[in-house]
Amino acid sequence: MIQIRNLKKRFRNNTVLDGIDLDINEGDVVGIIGPSGTGKSTLLRCINLLETPEEGEITVDGTAYSLSAHDRRQTLELRRQTGMVFQRFNLFERKTALENVMEGLVTVQKMPKEEARMLAAGELERVGMTEWSGHYPKHLSGGQQQRVAIARALAMKPKLLLLDEPTSALDPELVGEVLETIKDIASQGFTMMLVSHEMNFVRKVATRVIFLDGGKIVEDGTPREVFDNPRSQRAKDFFAKMHLLKQPEYTI
């Protein structure tokens, strides 16, 4: 159970998050959608403190952390409970796929190397990258890099996995493999927050959808409720625009 309370973030005088309250149950896959610049990515980045909000609190399994405190110990502890998958993969360039996954286990969790190697290999297997273990990021396609990044985040056994537009930086033909990987891990019971512009995907994989606008949660419900029956005008307009674009439905 993860509870976020009164999360506020400003950049100068531009309020990006305006008092977000959110309860996430274990196993929830929360899809976060909304127009550009409404703070979807900022929300994720505030949760693991890559950005420091002005106000806010998060409770992970009963332990409360202040998000605005600038406390180094708390920051590290909170980050160790969350995993993040970035839009631009951000793999460690000078490490092989396997070493990328091992890195956090060895450096942060102080796991013996051999054990970390086995565990990392297991995570790479889970995302179907075993045969690329010895390759460096520059040898891998965007989709493959993102799958390694997912394995890297999963290896740390996060209580909450944050996915920040994991397919936006990919060539269209590579989107499918990453979405399939995400769908796979979603079905394994990980608690996830997923920011994505792949509406069809969010609809299929999320157990709950949140529509952000102007730093506030405008819609919150099951995919069916939010996509088919939005209550707010803002969400209706947004979906109308999306339908105009007539996105081809992705296939797996």
Add this chain to the structure above:
Amino acid sequence: MQLFAETNLFDFGLVGRQLPELLKYLPITLELAVLSMMIGLAVGLLLAVIRIKRIPVLRQIAAFYISIIRGTPAIVQLYIAYFGIPMLLKYMNLHFGTDFDISAFPGFACAVFAMGFNESAYNAETIRAALSSVDRGQIEAASAVGMTYPQALRRIILPEAMTVALPGLGNSFIGLIKGTSLAFTCAVVEMTAQGKILGGRNYRYFEVYVSLAIIYWAVTIIVERLLKFVEKRLELPEQIDKNAEASEEVKDKAKAYAREAETRYDTNKKPEKAFSQ
């Protein structure tokens, strides 16, 4: 050639004959260079991190320090170290009752200090540029898995920055090797100082400087080669065979592990979580 032989203006043979005499002092030259470089790298890294992380107060001090060091000639710094360090020790003896033997303080140490700190100011800029060339995303990724900044620096940032900094640092190391010839100001007899002594014996200064030039040049060529080799070693391979790192055994264990992990997560799974569609 004939002319030289007749007039005895230039003694070719002497250039070669005194090489061994000079080479005896090559280790001192190299020691000076290597030790100064070690100080220069350590302090330079510290300065670079202070400037990159914008640590208040320390950052202003670092900028001031770099400005002074870069704004004064190395030979002046060597003299200041040579006269200043004994004065400092004397002051400490008088005020804190310590018992340093000032006359025994080696000029060699003064020279290493002065050249090391001189080097650090220049290295700081090279290292800073290299550190900031590392993609921010990787640093964020390191933070996101829970690494502290020192951990990220050691494990992720430095290995990558090193490949960028190496040519620049190599360049300054080569400069430093030749710069050690200034160490005579601290009464250190290294190769050039020995050359002057040899020249003083027979007034064949020109020959001895030619010998010195040959040695320095040769050393520089060797160091260049070494740097090239290291650069090559740091390059990531162009191609890798599939399955390069995963032996059959590892793969089997990985599969077993993945299966086990899946069942473990399955038990957490709530039944109503099944996917629609």
